Amino acid sequence: MSARFFIPGDAGAVAVGADEVATAFEAAATAKGLTLDIVRNGSRGLYWLEPMVEVETAAGRVAYGPVSADDVPALLEAMLAGEPHALLLGPTEEIPWLKRQTRLTFARCGIVDPRSLEDYRAHGGYKGLENALALGAEATIEAVVQSGLRGRGGAGFPTGIKWRTVAATQAEQKYIVCNADEGDSGTFADRMIIEGDPFVMIEGMTISGIAVGATRGYLYIRSEYPHAVARMEEAIRTARAAGYLGRAVAGSAFDFDMEVRVGAGAYVCGEETALLESLEGRRGVVRAKPPLPAHKGLFGKPTVINNVISLATVPIILAEGAAAYRDFGMGRSRGTMPIQIAGNVKHGGLYEVAFGVTLGELVDEIGGGTASGRPVRAVQVGGPLGAYFPRALFDTPFDYEAFAGKDGLIGHGGIVVFDDTVDMAKQARFAMEFCALESCGKCTPCRIGSTRGVETVDRIMRGEDREKNLVVLEDLCHTMKFGSLCALGGFTPYPVMSALHHFPEDFGATTPVLEAAR
Amino acid sequence: MNSPEPWSAARAAEIIAAQLDCEGPALPILHAIQATFGFVPEAVEPMIAEALNLSRAEVHGVVTFYHDFRRKPAGRHVLKLCRAEACQSMGADALATRAEQALGIRFGETTPDGRVTLEPIYCLGLCATAPSAMLDGRVIGRLDARRLDRLVSETQA
Numbered sequence: 001m002s003a004r005f006f007i008p009g010d011a012g013a014v015a016v017g018a019d020e021v022a023t024a025f026e027a028a029a030t031a032k033g034l035t036l037d038i039v040r041n042g043s044r045g046l047y048w049l050e051p052m053v054e055v056e057t058a059a060g061r062v063a064y065g066p067v068s069a070d071d072v073p074a075l076l077e078a079m080l081a082g083e084p085h086a087l088l089l090g091p092t093e094e095i096p097w098l099k100r101q102t103r104l105t106f107a108r109c110g111i112v113d114p115r116s117l118e119d120y121r122a123h124g125g126y127k128g129l130e131n132a133l134a135l136g137a138e139a140t141i142e143a144v145v146q147s148g149l150r151g152r153g154g155a156g157f158p159t160g161i162k163w164r165t166v167a168a169t170q171a172e173q174k175y176i177v178c179n180a181d182e183g184d185s186g187t188f189a190d191r192m193i194i195e196g197d198p199f200v201m202i203e204g205m206t207i208s209g210i211a212v213g214a215t216r217g218y219l220y221i222r223s224e225y226p227h228a229v230a231r232m233e234e235a236i237r238t239a240r241a242a243g244y245l246g247r248a249v250a251g252s253a254f255d256f257d258m259e260v261r262v263g264a265g266a267y268v269c270g271e272e273t274a275l276l277e278s279l280e281g282r283r284g285v286v287r288a289k290p291p292l293p294a295h296k297g298l299f300g301k302p303t304v305i306n307n308v309i310s311l312a313t314v315p316i317i318l319a320e321g322a323a324a325y326r327d328f329g330m331g332r333s334r335g336t337m338p339i340q341i342a343g344n345v346k347h348g349g350l351y352e353v354a355f356g357v358t359l360g361e362l363v364d365e366i367g368g369g370t371a372s373g374r375p376v377r378a379v380q381v382g383g384p385l386g387a388y389f390p391r392a393l394f395d396t397p398f399d400y401e402a403f404a405g406k407d408g409l410i411g412h413g414g415i416v417v418f419d420d421t422v423d424m425a426k427q428a429r430f431a432m433e434f435c436a437l438e439s440c441g442k443c444t445p446c447r448i449g450s451t452r453g454v455e456t457v458d459r460i461m462r463g464e465d466r467e468k469n470l471v472v473l474e475d476l477c478h479t480m481k482f483g484s485l486c487a488l489g490g491f492t493p494y495p496v497m498s499a500l501h502h503f504p505e506d507f508g509a510t511t512p513v514l515e516a517a518r
Numbered sequence: 519m520n521s522p523e524p525w526s527a528a529r530a531a532e533i534i535a536a537q538l539d540c541e542g543p544a545l546p547i548l549h550a551i552q553a554t555f556g557f558v559p560e561a562v563e564p565m566i567a568e569a570l571n572l573s574r575a576e577v578h579g580v581v582t583f584y585h586d587f588r589r590k591p592a593g594r595h596v597l598k599l600c601r602a603e604a605c606q607s608m609g610a611d612a613l614a615t616r617a618e619q620a621l622g623i624r625f626g627e628t629t630p631d632g633r634v635t636l637e638p639i640y641c642l643g644l645c646a647t648a649p650s651a652m653l654d655g656r657v658i659g660r661l662d663a664r665r666l667d668r669l670v671s672e673t674q675a
Contacts, residue, residue, distance in 0.1 A: 438640075
């Protein structure tokens with residue numbers, strides 16, 4: 001039997017036993033005197049079904065999951081005999097959760113062999129670079145502008161405008177920096193695409209480099225992602241050996257090369273200027289802007305600094321055309337967003353869809369409600385700096401402006417679901433505590449405000465001068481929001497104030513249990 | 519786990535020299551030093567300062583800024599539990615307390631016998647299979663009391 005088996009090598013699948021499943025398949029095959037062709041693909045993003053094993057059949061790929069190592073002998077037996085099995089999910093592409101998505105950025109993720117450049121090319125890889133080279137630098141930038149692509153890291157700044165600024169700035173050396181310091185809890189899109197489709201990062205950064213006149217790129221990955229680091233480094237070596245990095249990239253007149261740099265466990269380095277400081281070898285302390293990184297970025301040189309998902313989306317924009325991408329979405333939020341549904345949710349995973357889907361659809365229909373089976377009480381959108389949304393706001397469409405209008409943010413697209421056992425005062429306290437732990441210390445509102453914030457929430461939770469301390473907390477949040485240098489101090493008030501406004505009952509006067517736990 | 523090498527100034531000098539060609543070499547050097555010796559010994563700070571033409575205070579500032587860099591050796595096993603929101607929503611706080619009790623130490627501490635260091639980690643990107651943990655670099659999802667107890671007993675073997 002020469003069928004190919006797909007067992008994800010994605011860290012999320014490995015964390016729930018994918019390596020053991022792969023070993024069990026090999027052992028079961030050996031026992032039968034067979035050799036299997038096992039591809040360690042990326043994840044399709046249906047994490048509640050991981051490890052999800054696929055087998056190639058005449059009718060396309062068929063999925064089974066969640067598979068445990070103990071299931072394997074009987075499962076292989078059923079697969080070989082073409083008999084049904086309890087874990088059969090059917091043709092992968094027909095699984096409704098996957099079928100309803102619009103996979104543009106993640107088109108190849110989970111499908112290709114992430115180690116294979118040939119597979120990448122066979123699935124449309126490097127078509128974007130080819131078109132970019134044919135268009136020339138100016139038209140490439142124009143295509144990115146026209147696509148409406150905005151920074152997927154969270155700030156939502158138009159990517160093409162950033163590129164245009166760097167292109168217009170004269171310098172002997174310019175840089176492309178990719179921000180893969182994905183520190184927000186509830187987000188894993190960067191990790192998933194780097195592990196599942198690493199060559200798209202190389203192609204995206206190469207297109208960016210050629211467009212703005214940069215010859216060097218750095219991909220800064222957080223140290224908490226060792227699998228992504230290893231996969232990306234291997235892909236860079238492969239691309240370099242094939243002439244896709246280095247001198248005269250892909251036979252063109254342009255040089256571009258890149259390397260991976262690993263973070264060291266500082267959340268604030270996800271802030272672009274702190275990341276640049278870190279790359280330069282210093283403490284990850286935020287820089288004041290201006291100057292913008294586009295004018296004076298890495299080592300003082302003009303620098304494009306973009307999020308992983310922004311850069312990973314560039315190749316498909318160039319391959320399919322700006323209009324094809326812009327046609328998706330709503331308002332000023334164009335294209336698709338890989339939304340990550342996580343936490344206490346039944347069907348958690350990565351769901352790429354055009355902007356405009358409502359929070360309620362994402363949580364109740366797509367996410368299927370909580371994993372615990374209890375009612376959904378709150379949803380945090382956009383990581384530790386994102387607001388907590390109550391059910392009353394579930395009609396909010398997923399869109400940069402719509403979320404801002406509800407005093408929230410979509411950030412990097414992570415949604416963390418909480419059931420009715422959550423204590424929102426505790427969550428507010430954690431937001432302040434996390435800010436205090438991770439503050440770079442440069443500006444006072446963040447450095448001191450966060451510590452005073454923890455103390456004030458504690459007083460409220462203890463019922464000490466409750467009314468007075470609520471005023472102090474509001475005032476503190478106001479100062480942090482408008483007086484902090486970057487989003488860490490500036491956005492920490494979002495989870496705190498949203499918890500307070502939407503769930504005031506949790507900030508009640510009598511909470512003796514919590515005091516005892518302190 | 520790979521056992522760390524004993525401190526050697528000559529070995530450290532080699533590691534530093536090997537990274538000098540790259541742009542912004544401080545973090546790559548510190549990662550390589552920690553990978554070799556298991557921590558960043560104080561004795562290496564003046565060496566890095568000298569090689570990069572920085573003050574010793576600047577190097578010390580970098581080492582102490584980042585959570586990853588250890589000032590002293592860790593236990594033979596390092597157990598990291600994610601304490602961030604997605605894991606909190608799935609009961610990570612209770613598991614954290616359970617781990618502290620089972621090991622008899624608090625987060626950030628090493629057991630007196632030097633077997634285990636328990637550390638918090640803020641997100642492994644395994645948020646759809648929460649709660650998650652990392653034991654000696656190995657990732658574990660869908661953690662529950664039973665799985666946690668198994669991890670703890672692995673560290674005692």
